[in-house]
Amino acid sequence: MKIAILPGDGIGPEIMNQAVKVMNALGEKFETETVPVGGAAYAAQGHPLPESTLKVAKEADAILFGAVGDFKYDTLERSLRPEQAILGLRKHLGLFANFRPAILYPELAGASSLKPEIVSGLDIMIVRELTGDIYFGQPRGVRAAPDGPFKGEREGFDTMRYTEPEIRRIAHVAFQAAQKRGKRLTSVDKANVLETFQFWRDIVTDVHKEYQDVKLDHMYVDNAAMQLVRAPKEFDVVVTGNMFGDILSDAAAMLTGSIGMLPSASLDANNKGLYEPSHGSAPDIAGKDIANPLAQILSLAMMLRYSLGKTEQADRIETAVKSVLKQGLRTVDIFEAGTTKVSTTQMGDAVVKAL
């Protein structure tokens, strides 16, 4: 089993250190290779996703990813900016299925900006399509408007598109995820306005025939954004496109108030995957040993479970994380009066000890 380690920028390297420490403490041998990505790769090799990094990622059985982005790269032209690395990895590796759990640990219920009764026990799974939609659709660019009321004026444009096989495969993934959970799937679209998402709705409805044990609902994206705020516990699994998924999965993560706890997985058709925290690179707190490493550590657990088939090891890590929370250990982002403030390193050590 070969694991590619891509720490990236900002707090990426320091939280990755903790995850690697936990991996090494599992008592198994993993072959790992660490390569730069994002701003770090640009600084070292002139490109956020160098060929050599892509090669290591392609040849690995799974990828553990930190985070990318730093203020100092904000002025680069877009094709060289750190986030292009993550878009490039998704596309080149065919990582079309993004799993973003939004789970609220009972110990952290106070961290949410929502009332405890609205969010306590929250456990929803957002399945976001990750290689299609307006993220990658051609044509796109800036041109003179070819028609319309402002014909001839400069305009920016992009193309939203989804083919039938792309919708089918993400629908299958989402229905299967729902079968393993509460057997309810909400497909989020904007079928009342967009052709792409009327098509999406038709195909998802068709795939549903193969999963009659799952209850399927269709919901418009604006309504979904409202229901996430109003009554998030009414959702079980949510499936949606790349653009809507970007927005809704971040909103759902923030409902928990503890985005520093949330891992994510991005899988290809063979369950090879890239695993990364749902939070960003937080360059403002980088190098201070105060970042929360638990999302990175839980991303490692997801990797063991989904790509490496090591359920028992994944369980061990998740139990250890719950145990450090029960012990009252908190990094600053989730600290509350009455708990013990710890550093990034101390949190990593505590998880190792609890294993």
Add this chain to the structure above:
Amino acid sequence: MKIAILPGDGIGPEIMNQAVKVMNALGEKFETETVPVGGAAYAAQGHPLPESTLKVAKEADAILFGAVGDFKYDTLERSLRPEQAILGLRKHLGLFANFRPAILYPELAGASSLKPEIVSGLDIMIVRELTGDIYFGQPRGVRAAPDGPFKGEREGFDTMRYTEPEIRRIAHVAFQAAQKRGKRLTSVDKANVLETFQFWRDIVTDVHKEYQDVKLDHMYVDNAAMQLVRAPKEFDVVVTGNMFGDILSDAAAMLTGSIGMLPSASLDANNKGLYEPSHGSAPDIAGKDIANPLAQILSLAMMLRYSLGKTEQADRIETAVKSVLKQGLRTVDIFEAGTTKVSTTQMGDAVVKAL
């Protein structure tokens, strides 16, 4: 002054009755004409936006709109469904600037799913562009994919586009709104992924030169969705495109927990406008005299203020609404123990009395 009254479907007619009652109680003469729209227009004349309705709307100085949509029209082909009326009115009348306030009345702080300290005193204004973007961009449809990894497969597609003049005019409107409020504007885009919104960001930055007294921030849409949940009071005015605005304005409205209170305005270049509640037609409770008429009544106040220049009358209505809330009168959607539950009609009567 000619006012077109378009009650629409579901609870539309009954809340409109209350708004008209309030208008008549102002002690001024308004010339009004009431015409069907949405499902009601389809039922009567075979189209959700008949020529005759469009004509009345075009000739009026302002339009007071209820809500459209009912279960019984869900199976119609898309071009005949009620919501096409609202899209058609926006496009034909050039109503490009949508103002959606999200205000939390102190008396209703308990209705929010967020903690009181996060939302009490909330007062943000979302300015949504309403006639461009992927809502109307051509080409769109279903076709055989012309290229890409799934070339030849069926695909749904849409075009996102914004021309420079479209971005400039909505930016001017938003900067001017910010000047009249807290002098802070957040422009929401996805410049890290979309050409349309990199272009948007460049133009908004350029327009900013004319409004140096306003502090401008740019924020990615996924981050904006998070910040709305985490700390909504940090926003003052938000400006964004049609699609992102659809999602964010509904999320922002729901933060208040009292969407039955929120009006909206959609204006053209000359401040002619369409005024409607932010909530929908709620067909499940239609005809029961339990819907909250206050968003419709406050939409009337917005109409008097923005399109008819009758600031004093607008103030009177808004003060009357605050006074009925202080009296403890509540329709069922905002009812809490210790307040007095009233019907739609009783609420309308109470506002008239408080005028």
